[in-house]
Amino acid sequence: MTDLDVMTLRNIYDDQLRASVPDPLPVGVTVERDGPLIRILGFDAGGFITYRDLGGLTGAALDELIARQVEFFRARGGSVEWKLHSHDEPADLPDRLRAAGFVAQDLETVVIGPVAPLAAALPVVGAGVRLREVTSRADLDRIAAMETAVWGTDRSHLAAGLEREIAADPHSVTVVLAEAGGEVVSAGWVRYVPGTGFATLWGGSTLAPWRRRGIYRALVTYRARLAAQRDRTLLEVDASDESRPILERLGLVPVTTTTPYVYTS
Structure with a gap:
């Protein structure tokens, strides 16, 4: 358990992570700003919008900002x-997003720990x-195939995105797979966010027959050791309902929740 209280951790998360962007940018990735918003394009077929806060925008001004994003991605x-x-x-932001055509996805919990x-x-x-660090496209494709099998949707874009990240800065991300009998049974990656004390954990999906065997926990521990080697002091995860209890038992605490709102043109 960290000595920092939940509100302090949330403020650190807001200040250091929410508006962070890759540096250097992978090939094909661009960052654009529209008022308080940061648009990140090129990691896959879609785009991503993030921000530290909305700078006090409300009402018609906020609706105009949202409408510009819809127009931009509809054209793209x-x-x-x-x-x-x-x-x-403001508190009515979810209502305004839905009114503009955004659809809420599954809620995740932001957890942080030392x-x-x-x-x-x-x-x-x-x-x-066995756990193994990987960089080759062949291994990244195997991870993407495992993710596709777990989730039942095409995750092939993961391989290309991770390959570009590694090529842009091999010290910014480490990909770790869990392998059994030549089969990828789980995988996760850790990003070392520049200019912060954070390492962020991603992935962690595990094939159904291999769950409840401690593999996810081992992947978290392995990546925490990598983070410590790079002088990171805090871990952050956008946790699903399945992984959140494991992460809490490992000492991470919930600081907020996040819901992806997706607009499809």
């Missing part, structure tokens, strides 16, 4: 994700399972 084609947090203001206790533990996996 594809989809865009507006990353909404439960403590965002790196040091996790980094002090050994990542333990069962017999026949």
